Amino acid sequence: MDSSFSASEVARVANFRAALRAFLRKSERNARQSGLTPQRYLLLLMIKGTPDGSEQSTVTELSERLQLAQSTVTELVRRAEEAGLVEREQSALDGRVAHLRLTAEGDRRLMKAFTTNEQERQELRSAIAHIED
Amino acid sequence: MDSSFSASEVARVANFRAALRAFLRKSERNARQSGLTPQRYLLLLMIKGTPDGSEQSTVTELSERLQLAQSTVTELVRRAEEAGLVEREQSALDGRVAHLRLTAEGDRRLMKAFTTNEQERQELRSAIAHIED
Numbered sequence: 724m725d726s727s728f729s730a731s732e733v734a735r736v737a738n739f740r741a742a743l744r745a746f747l748r749k750s751e752r753n754a755r756q757s758g759l760t761p762q763r764y765l766l767l768l769m770i771k772g773t774p775d776g777s778e779q780s781t782v783t784e785l786s787e788r789l790q791l792a793q794s795t796v797t798e799l800v801r802r803a804e805e806a807g808l809v810e811r812e813q814s815a816l817d818g819r820v821a822h823l824r825l826t827a828e829g830d831r832r833l834m835k836a837f838t839t840n841e842q843e844r845q846e847l848r849s850a851i852a853h854i855e856d
Numbered sequence: 857m858d859s860s861f862s863a864s865e866v867a868r869v870a871n872f873r874a875a876l877r878a879f880l881r882k883s884e885r886n887a888r889q890s891g892l893t894p895q896r897y898l899l900l901l902m903i904k905g906t907p908d909g910s911e912q913s914t915v916t917e918l919s920e921r922l923q924l925a926q927s928t929v930t931e932l933v934r935r936a937e938e939a940g941l942v943e944r945e946q947s948a949l950d951g952r953v954a955h956l957r958l959t960a961e962g963d964r965r966l967m968k969a970f971t972t973n974e975q976e977r978q979e980l981r982s983a984i985a986h987i988e989d
Contacts, residue, residue, distance in 0.1 A: 772871070
C-alpha cells in the first residue's frame with residue numbers, strides 16, 4: 724500500500740473525523756434527552772431497524788451489528804427488558820432463540836431521539852459531501 | 857419536526873450506524889497496531905491535519921475539533937510530549953500560546969495507522985453510498 728499521502732489528504736480525513744466526533748457527541752446528547760443512554764439508543768435502533776423489515780432481532784444479530792460481545796448484548800438486553808423498553812418472544816422454530824422487539828415505550832423513546840437526530844444526520848451528510856469535494 | 861419515519865428509513869440509519877461502529881472499531885485496532893491508543897491517533901491526526909495546511913495546532917483548536925475539554929487535551933498533549941510524539945514551540949506573537957507539531961516518530965506512527973485506515977475509509981464510503989441509494 725502506498726503511504727505517500729498529501730497534506731490535503733490528511734487534512735481531509737482530519738476534517739471527517741472532527742465532523743464524526745461532533746455527530747456522535749450530539750447523538751449521545753439527544754439520546755440522553757430522550758431518556759436513553761447512548762448505548763441503549765443504539766440497541767433499540769438495531770432492534771427496530773433490521774435489514775429484513777421484521778423490526779425484531781436476536782442477540783446474535785445484535786452482537787454482530789453493534790460490534791459487541793454476545794455476553795455484553797445479553798446484559799444490555801436484560802436491563803432494557805427490566806426498564807420496560809424491550810420484550811422477548813421465544814422462536815416457534817427454535818426454542819433456544821428469542822426474538823426481541825421494542826415495547827411501545829421503547830419505541831416512543833427511540834423515535835424521539837431518532838427524530839431529533841435527523842438534523843445531526845443532515846449536518847454529517849453535508850460535512851462528508853463537503854469533504855469529498 | 858415530523859416524527860413519521862418509515863421502517864426503511866429507520867433500517868437505513870441502523871445500517872449506517874452499524875457501518876460506523878465497524879469502521880471505528882477497525883480504526884481503533886489499526887491505531888493500536890501502530891503503537892497509538894485510539895485517542896492519541898486522533899490527537900496526532902488533528903495536529904497534522906489542520907485546515908490551514910500549517911501542520912501545527914494549538915490546544916484551543918484541538919479542543920474544538922476533538923470535542924474534548926481543554927484540560928483533557930492539555931493532559932493528552934503532555935503525555936504525547938513525554939512519549940516523544942509531539943513537540944511544542946511558543947508562539948512568537950503570543951508567548952502564552954504554544955504551537956504543537958508532530959515529531960518524526962509521531963509522524964511515523966500516525967502515517968502508519970493512517971495508511972492502514974485507508975481501506976477502512978473506503979469500506980465506510982462504500983457503505984454510506986450504498987445506504988444513500
